[in-house]
Amino acid sequence: MTDPLALARARGDGPALTVGAPVIPDRRGLAAYLDRALDSGRLSNFGPLASRLEERLAERLDVPYVLSCASGTTALMIALRVFGVSGPTVVPSFTFAATAGALDWAGASARFCDVEPACLTLCPIASEAALADGARALVPVHTYGGACDVAALRDLAARYRKPLIYDAAHAFGARFQGKAVAAYGDAAAISLHATKPFHTVEGGALLVHDQGALEEARRLANFGLDPRRGGTARRPLGLNGKMSEIHAAFGLALLDEYDTLHERRRAVMARYRARLPACWFLPASARGSGSDAYVAIAVPDGVARDDVVESARREGIGLRAYFAPPLHEIDPDADQAAFPVSRGAADRVICLPIHPDFTTAQIDRVADVVLRVCDAPRAN
Numbered sequence: 001m002t003d004p005l006a007l008a009r010a011r012g013d014g015p016a017l018t019v020g021a022p023v024i025p026d027r028r029g030l031a032a033y034l035d036r037a038l039d040s041g042r043l044s045n046f047g048p049l050a051s052r053l054e055e056r057l058a059e060r061l062d063v064p065y066v067l068s069c070a071s072g073t074t075a076l077m078i079a080l081r082v083f084g085v086s087g088p089t090v091v092p093s094f095t096f097a098a099t100a101g102a103l104d105w106a107g108a109s110a111r112f113c114d115v116e117p118a119c120l121t122l123c124p125i126a127s128e129a130a131l132a133d134g135a136r137a138l139v140p141v142h143t144y145g146g147a148c149d150v151a152a153l154r155d156l157a158a159r160y161r162k163p164l165i166y167d168a169a170h171a172f173g174a175r176f177q178g179k180a181v182a183a184y185g186d187a188a189a190i191s192l193h194a195t196k197p198f199h200t201v202e203g204g205a206l207l208v209h210d211q212g213a214l215e216e217a218r219r220l221a222n223f224g225l226d227p228r229r230g231g232t233a234r235r236p237l238g239l240n241g242k243m244s245e246i247h248a249a250f251g252l253a254l255l256d257e258y259d260t261l262h263e264r265r266r267a268v269m270a271r272y273r274a275r276l277p278a279c280w281f282l283p284a285s286a287r288g289s290g291s292d293a294y295v296a297i298a299v300p301d302g303v304a305r306d307d308v309v310e311s312a313r314r315e316g317i318g319l320r321a322y323f324a325p326p327l328h329e330i331d332p333d334a335d336q337a338a339f340p341v342s343r344g345a346a347d348r349v350i351c352l353p354i355h356p357d358f359t360t361a362q363i364d365r366v367a368d369v370v371l372r373v374c375d376a377p378r379a380n
């Protein structure tokens with residue numbers, strides 16, 4: 001069977017109507033940055049373009065220090081090491097595998113907690129129970145760019161004296177109470193992967209608030225080599241988590257256009273909101289303005305989520321159910337009954353495609369398919 005999405009791409013019809021279609025910067029802008037990278041004779045190891053990207057991200061994300069990384073996952077692993085996180089660590093069950101994967105690779109382990117019904121972000125009450133039971137850190141996720149209950153989580157972290165490190169993979173462009181959502185916590189890791197609204201193809205960024213944390217993160221991202229000891233290794237050793245100059249060039253080019261692109265995504269979001277019932281949308285922006293990178297809706301009762309995804313697929317539209325199944329299910333020993341909200345969300349939430357280049361006609365095509373399938377049972 002031919003894949004209509006592949007055809008659309010081959011014909012150069014703009015972005016495919018599918019979740020995660022990448023945003024491409026203006027080619028001339030990109031070429032200019034790539035020339036700078038190639039002319040500098042320096043392709044990696046904390047080069048000038050990576051440094052420039054870090055400065056620009058720090059300014060935009062309201063934090064004093066940013067380390068560019070090879071991926072969001074490595075940024076999170078490094079953050080966990082910098083803050084000495086080991087042992088059971090609170091993470092939401094409604095998240096991507098990388099959140100818990102980073103914990104495993106950093107020598108900690110996931111202590112899954114359920115999420116709040118409204119925003120699908122980590123539940124502070126479940127988190128407190130886990131902390132009282134010996135959990136040693138908090139790694140909440142700003143799901144779909146909606147801010148977690150940052151005040152409650154900050155109070156918990158302070159009361160139990162535990163590190164609070166956010167997986168802010170979705171949060172680029174989101175703001176809450178006058179600052180970037182990614183600026184909350186002791187540290188935050190952003191993903192700059194091609195499927196994210198702002199990206200460097202592959203990449204990530206670690207956001208920290210003091211220079212000591214930045215220096216340790218940089219040492220750990222460079223095998224554990226210590227510049228204060230002539231670049232020799234010391235424990236704890238690190239990994240190679242650096243961002244290359246080629247990836248930084250891509251990021252700088254896209255950042256030049258970011259505000260316009262976000263404005264256009266906001267318009268796409270507004271069109272979806274005008275076309276679909278308000279009660280289907282998650283109040284992801286209940287705490288501040290979101291990243292406008294995820295159109296997450298919950299299908300109404302009585303509608304099988306997979307029917308919606310399948311009907312759309314037949315029309316060349318790539319919807320995505322996530323996060324399904326909820327991540328706590330990787331642990332067969334976890335009390336499966338303790339995650340009713342994650343379970344329900346995993347069964348009902350779908351993300352619709354969003355891209356700054358979508359036309360109104362394209363958005364309407366997606367909305368029409370979703371409405372048709374979701375209204376069918378009610379018409380009976």
Ligand SMILES: *Cc1c(COP(=O)(O)O)cnc(C)c1O
Nearest residue numbers: 071072073096098169191192193
């Ligand atoms: C994308 C994503 C990550 C991983 O980021 P990479 O840059 O792909 O390593 C981590 N957590 C969440 C919630 C994500 O969506």
